[in-house]
Amino acid sequence: MTKEKTGETGAGSRNILADFCAHFGFDITPWISEVRFEGGEEILCEGERPDFLYYLTEGRAKHYISREDGQVSLLTFLYAPCFIGEMELLGARRTADGVTALTPCRGYAIRAHDCREKLLSDAKFLRELCMSLSDRAVRNTEIYSRNQSCPLRARLADFILAASPNGIYRERHTEVSEFLGVSYRHLLYVLADFVKRGMLEKQPSGYYIRDEAALRAAAKGADLQGPPAEKGHRKSKIS
Amino acid sequence: MTKEKTGETGAGSRNILADFCAHFGFDITPWISEVRFEGGEEILCEGERPDFLYYLTEGRAKHYISREDGQVSLLTFLYAPCFIGEMELLGARRTADGVTALTPCRGYAIRAHDCREKLLSDAKFLRELCMSLSDRAVRNTEIYSRNQSCPLRARLADFILAASPNGIYRERHTEVSEFLGVSYRHLLYVLADFVKRGMLEKQPSGYYIRDEAALRAAAKGADLQGPPAEKGHRKSKIS
DNA sequence: ACAAGTCCATGAGATTTCTCATATTAAAAT
DNA sequence: ATTTTAATATGAGAAATCTCATGGACTTGT
Numbered sequence: 235m236t237k238e239k240t241g242e243t244g245a246g247s248r249n250i251l252a253d254f255c256a257h258f259g260f261d262i263t264p265w266i267s268e269v270r271f272e273g274g275e276e277i278l279c280e281g282e283r284p285d286f287l288y289y290l291t292e293g294r295a296k297h298y299i300s301r302e303d304g305q306v307s308l309l310t311f312l313y314a315p316c317f318i319g320e321m322e323l324l325g326a327r328r329t330a331d332g333v334t335a336l337t338p339c340r341g342y343a344i345r346a347h348d349c350r351e352k353l354l355s356d357a358k359f360l361r362e363l364c365m366s367l368s369d370r371a372v373r374n375t376e377i378y379s380r381n382q383s384c385p386l387r388a389r390l391a392d393f394i395l396a397a398s399p400n401g402i403y404r405e406r407h408t409e410v411s412e413f414l415g416v417s418y419r420h421l422l423y424v425l426a427d428f429v430k431r432g433m434l435e436k437q438p439s440g441y442y443i444r445d446e447a448a449l450r451a452a453a454k455g456a457d458l459q460g461p462p463a464e465k466g467h468r469k470s471k472i473s
Numbered sequence: 474m475t476k477e478k479t480g481e482t483g484a485g486s487r488n489i490l491a492d493f494c495a496h497f498g499f500d501i502t503p504w505i506s507e508v509r510f511e512g513g514e515e516i517l518c519e520g521e522r523p524d525f526l527y528y529l530t531e532g533r534a535k536h537y538i539s540r541e542d543g544q545v546s547l548l549t550f551l552y553a554p555c556f557i558g559e560m561e562l563l564g565a566r567r568t569a570d571g572v573t574a575l576t577p578c579r580g581y582a583i584r585a586h587d588c589r590e591k592l593l594s595d596a597k598f599l600r601e602l603c604m605s606l607s608d609r610a611v612r613n614t615e616i617y618s619r620n621q622s623c624p625l626r627a628r629l630a631d632f633i634l635a636a637s638p639n640g641i642y643r644e645r646h647t648e649v650s651e652f653l654g655v656s657y658r659h660l661l662y663v664l665a666d667f668v669k670r671g672m673l674e675k676q677p678s679g680y681y682i683r684d685e686a687a688l689r690a691a692a693k694g695a696d697l698q699g700p701p702a703e704k705g706h707r708k709s710k711i712s
Numbered sequence: 713a714c715a716a717g718t719c720c721a722t723g724a725g726a727t728t729t730c731t732c733a734t735a736t737t738a739a740a741a742t
Numbered sequence: 743a744t745t746t747t748a749a750t751a752t753g754a755g756a757a758a759t760c761t762c763a764t765g766g767a768c769t770t771g772t
Contacts, residue, residue, distance in 0.1 A: 299618055307618035324600075326607030331614075360599035361563075367606040368565030374610070375570075378617045379538055379546035382654035385728060385760095408749065415621035420729050422751065624730095624758060647719065659759050661721065 250291050253315075254342055257289075259358035262344065269343045271295075271335040278319055280332035286343040287323045287353075290314040293339025298412075299331045308412040310374060314341065320363055323350065384455055386416050386424050391452035394434070394443070404440030428452075489530050492554075493581055496528075498597035501583065508582045510534075510574040517558055519571035525582040526562045526592075529553040532578025537651075538570045547651040549613060553580065559602055562589065575648075623694055625655050625663050630691035633673070633682070643679030667691075 255262055269288065271277055277295055278284050295312040312318065312333065321327050323346045346353065353359055380389060393414065394403045411421040425441070428434045433448045434441040443449060451457040494501055508527065510516055516534055517523050534551040551557065551572065560566050562585045585592065592598055619628060632653065633642045650660040664680070667673045672687045673680040682688060690696040 299614070301618065301622055307622055309614055309618065320603075321607040321611065324603055324607055326604055327611055354600055355596045357594045357596045357599055360596055360603055361593055364559075364563055364599055364602050364606060365565055367603060367610060368560040368563055371606060371610055371613070372560065372566055374613065374617070375538070375548055378613070379540065379548065381617075381621065383540055383546055387728090406749075407751095416728095417730055418750090419731080419752090423729085426752085626758090645719075646721095655758095656760055657720095658722090658761080662759085665722085 254289060254291065257359055257362045258353075259356045260352055262349070265345045265349045266342045269341055271339040273335055273337050275335045276332070277335055277339070278322075278330040278333040281329050283328065284319045284322050284330050285345070285347065287320065287346040288318040288341055288343055290316055290318060290339055290341040292341065294336045295333050295339060296336055296409075296413075297331055297333050306412065307415070308409070310370070310377070311336070311413070314339065317363065317366060319346075320367070323353070381415055386414060386420060387427075388453050388455045389414055390421065390424050391428075391433075391449045394428075394441075395446070395449055395453060398443055401443045401446075402440045403434070403443065493528060493530065496598055496601045497592075498595045499591055501588070504584045504588045505581045508580055510578040512574055512576050514574045515571070516574055516578070517561075517569040517572040520568050522567065523558045523561050523569050524584070524586065526559065526585040527557040527580055527582055529555055529557060529578055529580040531580065533575045534572050534578060535575055535648075535652075536570060536572050545651065546654070547648070549609070549616070550575070550652070553578065556602065556605060558585075559606070562592070620654055625653060625659060626666075626696075627692050627694045628653055629660070629663055630667075630672075630688045633667075633680075634685070634688055634692060637682055640682045640685075641679045642673070642682065 251263075254266075271293070277288060280298075280300060290312070292314050294314070295318070297309045297312055298306055299309060300306050309331070318333055319330065322330050344353075380392075390410075393410065397403060397405050407421055407425070408418060411418045414421065425434070428449075429436055429441070431445075431448065433443070433445045433452070435444045436442075448457060490502075510532070516527060519537075519539060529551070531553050533553070534557070536548045536551055537545055538548060539545050548570070557572055558569065561569050583592075629649075632644075632649065636642060636644050646660055646664070647657060650657040653660065664673070667688075668675055668680070670684075670687065672682070672684045672691070674683045675681075687696060
């Protein structure tokens with residue numbers, strides 16, 4: 235929480251800048267400028283054609299889309315360092331999905347229109363892009379498959395463990411229910427059940443993890459009705 | 474259904490080969506060989522490190538993963554033309570997901586080990602790869618969000634419309650239930666309901682679409698209990 | 713021809729998850 | 743200070759979906 239200087243000439247900034255430039259095979263500096271977003275600020279506006287390719291060096295954002303019927307799906311959380319708006323640059327899509335900063339974010343904005351050709355012929359940059367697209371695909375795929383294959387109970391237990399660095403869980407239920415793709419009501423049900431079973435304890439400051447082992451068991455779907463381990467054959471099984 | 478010659482020197486083959494070579498900025502031919510897979514044959518073996526990067530010119534395959542508990546999630550269908558095994562080439566992942574041919578497939582196998590460096594410095598190839606990764610990401614994202622935001626009824630109606638070019642639906646229920654991420658039993662329930670409502674008619678040769686309009690309505694979630702349009706507020710809504 | 717495996721099909725009952733309604737509280741706006 | 747808005751909570755009932763069981767039809771291997 236040390237308050238940083240906002241100037242762009244500090245040693246720290248230079249290192250960050252150097253790291254960023256290392257993603258390109260040519261000198262990108264003529265086309266970039268530093269950017270900041272406040273928590274809650276929109277980075278890509280859903281449905282519009284973005285003017286910049288962004289690279290976040292700091293912060294966390296959420297990536298979502300709205301469906302015609304008005305429902306919003308939170309697709310992923312984006313963690314710095316990462317590119318934002320790559321697909322739009324490539325022309326793989328005309329208009330952007332929505333991306334909104336969750337925490338204050340810093341990074342660079344690249345005037346992609348003006349150096350599109352250079353970017354698209356730079357093997358170094360393209361390689362990085364492929365890597366990051368792949369990584370994200372792998373991550374999304376895991377989440378996707380997990381969401382389909384197990385009930386909220388397991389996913390939530392997992393999420394709580396991942397989101398509680400100090401054994402204290404204090405995410406917003408509204409956000410989490412979106413992310414996990416279930417109704418707010420249902421999230422609260424399961425959460426209340428965890429509390430009732432003594433796995434969590436509710437405090438004004440957040441939910442305290444009281445029985446981590448039980449949470450881990452729940453994350454594996456191994457809790458409830460004892461551990462008959464090899465049982466049930468939901469959907470197809472390995473032969 | 475004209476029976477093609479299996480020789481590799483026909484004019485058709487040469488065009489296909491030329492199209493394929495156009496994805497690279499250098500001469501790829503020294504590193505490739507033609508391949509075929511029968512329907513049901515494994516293209517990438519789940520958990521193993523693949524020796525080749527494949528490019529399918531013909532056919533359809535399925536991409537899936539098995540979870541620890543033995544459940545199998547069908548992630549996507551892969552349609553030619555497409556690469557298979559790109560992420561493994563890039564090193565974005567160590568071991569492959571499973572990919573199995575659904576129909577007889579033809580294509581090329583690239584000995585990626587031997588030309589990895591060339592591939593990874595070829596801007597043309599990398600650009601194509603980025604595009605295809607992006608496209609797939611967009612597609613997956615749509616499916617993912619749709620799966621979460623609407624019940625099977627709508628997704629199935631959609632799927633039937635998409636999978637019935639002549640108004641006749643005859644996919645395997647087992648495959649479809651995997652793809653749509655629901656139990657076989659539930660798929661049958663909804664299908665039976667469509668029949669009961671006269672939207673489909675069951676014939677020995679398949680299900681005939683009898684009321685396409687109703688199916689389209691169902692795909693939009695607009696059927697059942699009339700069209701009160703703006704109702705319900707599942708998850709969050711646009712403000 | 714027969715056994716084994718796979719797909720199709722249907723029923724019964726349980727679990728998960730949703731919608732809707734309604735308070736309470738906390739933060740933001742005026 | 744007061745109104746408005748967003749987040750937290752909880753209850754009741756319904757819809758979606760799952761598991762398990764069971765049987766018939768059709769393929770395929772022997």
